[in-house]
Amino acid sequence: MARRADGTGSKTPDAPHPDPLGTFFRVDEVRRDEDRIRYVGESYVPERTLLRKLVPAFRDAGYDVELEHHPDGHVVVATPFTHGRDGVPWTNVALFFATVLSTLFVGAYGWYYVPLAEIRANPLTLLQAWPFTAAVLGVLMTHELGHYVAGRYHGVPVSLPYVIPFVFPFGTLGAIIRMRGRMPSRKVLFDVGVAGPVAGLVATIVVTVVGLSLDPIRVPAEIAASTGTMIRFNNPPLLDLIAGLIGQPTSYTDPRLSAHPVVIGGWVGMFFTVLNLLPVGQLDGGHMIRAMVGPRQETIASLVPGALFAIAAYLYYGAGLGLNESVGLWAFWGLFSLLIAFNGPAEPADERRLGWPRLAVGVVTFGVGALCFLLVPIQVVAP
Secondary structure, three states: OOOEOOOOOOOOOOOOOOHHHHHHEEEEEEEEEOOEEEEEEEEOOOHHHHHHHHHHHHHHOOEEEEEEEEOOEEEEEEEEOOOOOOOOOHHHHHHHHHHHHHHHHHHHHHHOOOOHHHHHHOHHHHHHHHHHHHHHHHHHHHHHHHHHHHHHHOOOOEOOOEEEEOOOOOOEEEEEOOEOOOOOEHHHHHHHHHHHHHHHHHHHHHHHHHHHHOOOEEOOHHHHOOOOOEEEEOOOHHHHHHHHHHOOOOOOOOOOEEOOOHHHHHHHHHHHHHHHOOOOOOOHHHHHHHHHHHHHHHHHHHHHHHHHHHHHHHHHHHOOOOOOHHHHHHHHHHHHHHHHHHHOOOOOOEOOOOOHHHHHHHHHHHHHHHOOOOOOOEEEEOO
């Protein structure tokens, strides 16, 4: 019989006791630590098998489970989660509206060429940039909502998206969601991981087609005639492919014309797709590869930082670009991927292999993501 930590010998009344717990685990003591419940005892089966048996049953009861090592034996730790939302998620709402404002400002001033004095005199002029804001936030939110829907479908506790406001050139640093608990299986890990890139790529293609179909905007004469430097966003192969298929240009010989800012929403979607699909750590690509190849993912992840540093070195020495924006970009992501690779990938409880349909989806997703990659995405050039 399970007994309380105080030694009274009675069962903890509000602690869940699903059938697999009694079948595969001998419970000697139940301890409560705030909202967590610890079952101290001994497992009758290997740890991996125990988790595979316990995770679905505890999830049905509203708990995530994990194992801890303890001098007294094994410890099963159950942590409650909430499938629904309690009240208004004010942090998510506040960040979203802050990012709407930051993208409106960046879009109006940087991409629609609205003078700063005009914005100060009439802040409503920022609304001219609503197509830019809708395009950028549309692809980012669709990506994160893909994760959210897949997580909720599989019963994985996930948060609503957190959008991060920023300044130039896009007005945002992207969006993230938070997931609690251990993934119950490689299948669920793959579904949650791939849902974001797939949804984001669909939104990116739609936004790119819309942007290329819109009339170009007119660049102010003083900017068109400027002899100073400018930031160039080079076209990923996917952008050129879409433009070719619909017969629309991505640039104009007339310096007074510029592609519609909605196209930048597609560019942002492609850029973040490349970064998210890096097969390392807790990134989407890391989740997908971990689910597709199992523990061998760590070998693949160990190669990613070196590959990114090699790209930076090639651009610096081989291509002779010096210390420019793209060299710094890939060097930074080399350091970042090294950090997240060190922290390790997700570890699903059920290690059964994926079927070929999911493997095919993964290969296609990485293939389309490769069309979003280019060595020099951003550079500062003279006009």
